[in-house]
Amino acid sequence: MDRQELIRLYYQMVLIRRLEERSAELYQQDKIGGFLHLYIGQEAVGVGVVSARRPQDHVITAYRDHGIAIACGLTAEEVIAELLGKETGCSKGMGGSMHLADVDKRFWGGYAIVGGHLPLATGLALAEKYRGTDTATICFFGDGSTNIGYFHEALNLSKVWDLAVLWVCENNQYGMGTAVERASAVSEIRRKAEGYGMANAQVDGMDVLAVRQATLEALERVRQGEPFFLEAMTYRFRGHSMGDPERYRTGEEVRKWQEGDPIGRFYDHLLKEKIADQAALEAEEARAEKEVEQAVRFAEASPDPSPEQVYDLVYVK
């Protein structure tokens, strides 16, 4: 990767972090309705994986979707406008936080039913097989999804039909307030792929370059027509959603993971390798801050959808 690309990865992670910190404030000000699940702490997974895709590769995820949407090229303006339920949002203000999407960018969303989007990923990949392309489908999901029936059905068929799916498990150690070991019979989640004869790997999800490299290698196999399972070890620094009292984990555990903050680690790497100096990285941070503030102004000045539109966009032609 050249210098410019590395700095772009840094910028994306900082933009996601800042956008979400600002979203938390907007939520507390009652400007965002419904749920808000923050990706803070997990940025290296979404940014690292998506940086390795070709533009035509499909991406689909669960409700913790803001970071992955930005990594796929959605703008801060259309994401924040969607969070605020505005007509200028990427889903025209009808989806909100859990339903960001932009089909032109091959980002299929944002799904609220745990595990429900995994069969959709299998379907996207099956369509590409019919068309005879080498386009990959990248499906992100949480550790909790791997205990759901959809997960097993979707993985099984992807292997039976030799589909080009990269399954990316974001193991952030918890599904809501339940630790992996309490919910999953196998706590090393990638081993579940072995039940379907599927090649698999585990990667440090707090290291954006390691994630990118693991994804490049996995996608090479996937494009030849076999699914691959990548487990990224990560952690969410915030609660499951806003208002989570976090009684299920200790402050000490959170602090330990925060010491390995993916943005801080990448910052240190860029300095140490002399790819950028402090002033250059601070300029990127200031640019991200500005982009978010501009997006908030844009979203707040945007119109709400009109009540007449309530039955629009229910079906896609």
Ligand SMILES: Cc1ncc(C[n+]2csc(CCOP(=O)(O)OP(=O)(O)O)c2C)c(N)n1
């Ligand atoms: C089918 C279904 N069951 C239960 C829920 C409630 N629920 C929402 S998020 C969640 C935890 C999922 O955890 P995980 O897959 O690890 O994702 P994370 O929130 O950690 O990103 C649960 C149980 C749901 N949305 N859908």
Ligand SMILES: [Mg+2]
């Ligand atoms: Mg989880």
